[in-house]
Amino acid sequence: MTIHLKANGLENDVVLWRYMDVGKFISMLQKKIIWLARADTFVDKHEGRFPEEMRGYIEKAYENMPSNDESPVRDAIDFQDYLVKNTFISCWHKNTEESMVMWSMYGKDQNSVAIQTTADSLKKSVNPDLLSGNSLWLKEVLYENADAIDGVLRYEDCFFRKRRHFSFEKEVRISLDTYSKEYPSKKTPVGYELNVSMDTLIHKILVHPDSKPWFLDAIKSVSAIYKLKAVVDFGVFGYE
Numbered sequence: 001m002t003i004h005l006k007a008n009g010l011e012n013d014v015v016l017w018r019y020m021d022v023g024k025f026i027s028m029l030q031k032k033i034i035w036l037a038r039a040d041t042f043v044d045k046h047e048g049r050f051p052e053e054m055r056g057y058i059e060k061a062y063e064n065m066p067s068n069d070e071s072p073v074r075d076a077i078d079f080q081d082y083l084v085k086n087t088f089i090s091c092w093h094k095n096t097e098e099s100m101v102m103w104s105m106y107g108k109d110q111n112s113v114a115i116q117t118t119a120d121s122l123k124k125s126v127n128p129d130l131l132s133g134n135s136l137w138l139k140e141v142l143y144e145n146a147d148a149i150d151g152v153l154r155y156e157d158c159f160f161r162k163r164r165h166f167s168f169e170k171e172v173r174i175s176l177d178t179y180s181k182e183y184p185s186k187k188t189p190v191g192y193e194l195n196v197s198m199d200t201l202i203h204k205i206l207v208h209p210d211s212k213p214w215f216l217d218a219i220k221s222v223s224a225i226y227k228l229k230a231v232v233d234f235g236v237f238g239y240e
Helices: 022-031 052-063 076-085 100-106 119-125 155-160 164-169 213-225
Strands: 005-008 015-021 033-038 087-094 112-118 135-140 171-177 191-196 204-207 231-234
Touching: 005 119, 015 022, 015 100, 022 033, 022 112, 022 213, 033 171, 052 076, 076 087, 087 155, 087 191, 100 112, 112 119, 119 135, 135 155, 155 171, 171 191, 204 213, 213 231
Parallel strands: 005 135, 204 231
Antiparallel strands: 015 087, 015 112, 033 087, 033 191, 087 171, 112 204, 135 171
16 A cells, blocks of 8 residues: 655745765665665664653553464563564754754765755655555654653654754654554564655755865766756855
């Protein structure tokens, strides 16, 4: 069954950025894809963790369920692991201008780039025909500590909550989930390729502010090879 990208709470003209090294950039253009990484491959091991109250409800629910030796999901800990292994994410930065902080975190190598788009262009660029799953979302991350969240969230919403000290990231995410009640499995790939139209997606390409003129020329050549209409230029250290 084909799934469609759903956006929630984002204005169409919101400006989004993705910072990456040149290898990832060229691979992205060559394959015409956005890579969605499995949530447990991220450095932050709190990805998708249940708020405390929600965790308690789920633990009680599993205590009252009949055991099933054939299921890979037998208790609340298994269920958390199952969700993490069935959620695939691409992270974007919301800002009207480029960010000094993002360059320092994700553009450490001088041979790196940032691509600029908008929420509307990202939505229009996506072709999910080759994907299968339960849902595909584009949403802003909310920064809340787990002990401040009451009640029960939808499972996918747990991946749009992060601890408050990450709020400087101003993150917007694409999230694919492959949850299945009938056939739950933890044997999932490390990521999925989301097909996109690069010319629709990319408005501007900036090279690292400290990169050399030859690197700018190289990225311009690459852009021409892939027939992109986007402006290619040096970045400057934009401030929040």
